[in-house]
Amino acid sequence: MIDVLVIGGGNAALCAALMAREAGASVMLLEGAPKIWRGGNSQHTRNLRCMHDAPQDVLVDAYPEEEYWQDLLKVTGGITNEKLARIVIRASSNCRDWMRCHGVHFQPSLSGALHVARTNAFFMGGGKALVNAYFRSAERLGIKIRYNAQVTDIELKGAEFVAAYIGEREVDGQRLPAERIQAKACVLAAGGFESNRAWLREAWGQNERGEWPSDNFLIRGTRFNTGVLLRRMQNLGADFIGDPTQAHMVAIDARAPLYDGGICTRIDCVSLGVVVNRDGERFYDEGEDFWPKRYAIWGRLVAGQPGQQAYSIIDQQALGRFMPPVFPGTKANSLEDLARQLKLPVTQFVKTIEQYNAACRVGTFDHTALDNCHTEGLTPAKTHWARPLVKPPFCAYPLKPGVTFTYLGLATDDTAAVHFNGEASPNLFVAGEMMAGNVLGKGYTAGIGMAIGTAFGRIAGVQAAAAAGFLTPSSTEPQHAAV
Ligand SMILES: Cc1cc2nc3c(=O)[nH]c(=O)nc-3n(C[C@H](O)[C@H](O)[C@H](O)COP(=O)(O)OP(=O)(O)OC[C@H]3O[C@@H](n4cnc5c(N)ncnc54)[C@H](O)[C@@H]3O)c2cc1C
Structure with missing residues (x-):
C-alpha cells in the first residue's frame, strides 16, 4: 500500500508530496488534469509574498512579520485565523532555500509588477517553471505521478482516510475503469471550485435584475478546479470555513x-x-x-x-x-x-x-x-x-x-488536519486553495496564495508522512519546525 496519497497537481500538492517523500514515505500524486495542463492555478503565478527582516537575495529593505500580519488583517477585515496566518507568514521567510533545492529559481522583481519589489519574490520563468521544477524533482525522488486522474470520491472510516476513487474516464480515446487507491495517509490539495459554473451560480444566485451574475464571470486559471472533492467532503460531514461568494x-x-x-x-x-x-x-x-x-x-x-x-x-x-x-x-x-x-x-x-x-x-x-x-x-x-x-x-x-480562486474550504488547524465536528482526522490533511479560507476570509494581498499553499503544503506533507509512520525530527512539532 502507498504511504501517502496526494490529490492535486499544483503548488500545494507538490510541496506536500516532496516533503512526504523527503521524510521517507512512498508517495503517489494524482493530478486530475492531463500532463500538458498540469500545475493548476499555480502554473499562472509569478510571485510569493515573503516576510524578511533585512534585505535578502531578491528582496529589498525589510518586510517584518508584524507589517505582513497588519496587511493581511486589513485586507481580510479581520476575517482570518491569526494562528494559522502567522504560521504562513513565518514560513514565507525561510522556504526559499528549500524551493531552490527543488529547482525553483527567483529573479529580482520587475518594475510595473504591482510595485512589490520589497514584499514579493518573483519566480524565474513564472509559475509554469516552478511547477515544472517541482514535477521534475518529484520524478527524480521516485514519487509516482498519475495524470488524467480526477478523484471523484473519498472513502472514510469515521474521520480516518481509507481510499480515494478515480472515476471511470476516457483518456486518448481509451475508456479507463474506475479505480480505488488505498493509502496510509492522504493530502487533499485539489484547489477551489472556481471552475464549477453550476456551483458559482448556486453561490451567487440571481440578482435584483433577474441576472445570474456568475454566468458572466471568466476564470483566470485552470478549468480543472471544479470543487468535486470539496463537495464530496461537504457531503461526508467535514468542517468547512468561508463564504462561497468570497473569492479573489x-x-x-x-x-x-x-x-x-x-x-x-x-x-x-x-x-x-x-x-x-x-x-x-x-x-x-x-x-x-x-x-x-x-x-x-x-x-x-x-x-x-x-x-x-x-x-x-x-x-x-x-x-x-x-x-x-x-x-x-x-x-x-x-x-x-x-x-x-x-x-x-x-x-x-x-x-x-x-x-x-x-x-x-x-x-x-x-x-x-x-x-x-x-x-x-x-x-x-x-x-x-x-x-x-x-x-x-x-x-x-x-x-x-x-475569478482567480474561491475561498470556501475545509476548516483546519496548525497540523493541516481535516476536521469532522471539531475533531482532527488522524491521517487526512488539506493544503492550498482547499483551505485558504482559514487565512483569507475575504480580500487578498498579492503573493499570499502561494505563501499559504507552500506553508500548508509542506506541513501537510510532513504530517501525512508521520501519520504513515515516517517520523521526522520535526513531526512532533511540524507546524513550526518543518516550514
Ligand atoms: C492568473 C493567476 C495568477 C496568480 N498569481 C499569483 C501570484 O503571483 N502569487 C500568488 O501567491 N498567487 C497567485 N495566484 C493564486 C494561486 O494560483 C493559488 O493561490 C495557488 O496556486 C493555489 O495552489 P493550489 O495547489 O492550492 O491549487 P492549484 O495550483 O490550482 O492546483 C490544484 C490542482 O488540483 C487538481 N485537481 C482539481 N480537482 C481534482 C480532482 N478531483 N482530482 C485530482 N486533481 C484535481 C488540478 O488539476 C490542479 O492541478 C494566481 C492565480 C491565477 C489564476
Whole structure:
C-alpha cells in the first residue's frame, strides 16, 4: 500500500508530496488534469509574498512579520485565523532555500509588477517553471505521478482516510475503469471550485435584475478546479470555513478566454482614468488607493453592475504608466465616437466624462504617491490621480469579472488536519486553495496564495508522512519546525 496519497497537481500538492517523500514515505500524486495542463492555478503565478527582516537575495529593505500580519488583517477585515496566518507568514521567510533545492529559481522583481519589489519574490520563468521544477524533482525522488486522474470520491472510516476513487474516464480515446487507491495517509490539495459554473451560480444566485451574475464571470486559471472533492467532503460531514461568494476576483479584459487567460488579461489602468458601466455611469472611486491594494476589489465591483460589464477609459496622459494588456484598446478621437464604438449610450457617457472633467481639482500628479489630484462635488468621488480626460485619442478596455480562486474550504488547524465536528482526522490533511479560507476570509494581498499553499503544503506533507509512520525530527512539532 502507498504511504501517502496526494490529490492535486499544483503548488500545494507538490510541496506536500516532496516533503512526504523527503521524510521517507512512498508517495503517489494524482493530478486530475492531463500532463500538458498540469500545475493548476499555480502554473499562472509569478510571485510569493515573503516576510524578511533585512534585505535578502531578491528582496529589498525589510518586510517584518508584524507589517505582513497588519496587511493581511486589513485586507481580510479581520476575517482570518491569526494562528494559522502567522504560521504562513513565518514560513514565507525561510522556504526559499528549500524551493531552490527543488529547482525553483527567483529573479529580482520587475518594475510595473504591482510595485512589490520589497514584499514579493518573483519566480524565474513564472509559475509554469516552478511547477515544472517541482514535477521534475518529484520524478527524480521516485514519487509516482498519475495524470488524467480526477478523484471523484473519498472513502472514510469515521474521520480516518481509507481510499480515494478515480472515476471511470476516457483518456486518448481509451475508456479507463474506475479505480480505488488505498493509502496510509492522504493530502487533499485539489484547489477551489472556481471552475464549477453550476456551483458559482448556486453561490451567487440571481440578482435584483433577474441576472445570474456568475454566468458572466471568466476564470483566470485552470478549468480543472471544479470543487468535486470539496463537495464530496461537504457531503461526508467535514468542517468547512468561508463564504462561497468570497473569492479573489479582478477586473479582466472581457475578451479573455473563459479559462486560463492568466495574468496578461488583467487591466491595470483603472486608477489612471475612469470606469463606467454599460449605462455609461461611473460607480466607484477609481483612485481610492494604490492599485496593488485595490486591483482585487474590481472584479466584485464589476460583478455588481448591469450585465457584469464595465469599461476602463483613459486618454493619452495614461500611456506608458501601466502594464499594457494583451488585447488592444478601442480608440477614438472624440468621446462620442468612443461611446458609439463601445455601444454605450452616447449622451450619458459624454455627460459622465464631462461632469468628471469639470470636478477634477488637479494638483501635482504623482502616480507613485497618494497625490492631491482629486474631484470635488462628484459622486462617486475620485480621490487621487484625477485628471480631466481631454487628450485624444481616448482609449477603452472592456471589463468582466475574472475569478482567480474561491475561498470556501475545509476548516483546519496548525497540523493541516481535516476536521469532522471539531475533531482532527488522524491521517487526512488539506493544503492550498482547499483551505485558504482559514487565512483569507475575504480580500487578498498579492503573493499570499502561494505563501499559504507552500506553508500548508509542506506541513501537510510532513504530517501525512508521520501519520504513515515516517517520523521526522520535526513531526512532533511540524507546524513550526518543518516550514
Ligand atoms: C492568473 C493567476 C495568477 C496568480 N498569481 C499569483 C501570484 O503571483 N502569487 C500568488 O501567491 N498567487 C497567485 N495566484 C493564486 C494561486 O494560483 C493559488 O493561490 C495557488 O496556486 C493555489 O495552489 P493550489 O495547489 O492550492 O491549487 P492549484 O495550483 O490550482 O492546483 C490544484 C490542482 O488540483 C487538481 N485537481 C482539481 N480537482 C481534482 C480532482 N478531483 N482530482 C485530482 N486533481 C484535481 C488540478 O488539476 C490542479 O492541478 C494566481 C492565480 C491565477 C489564476
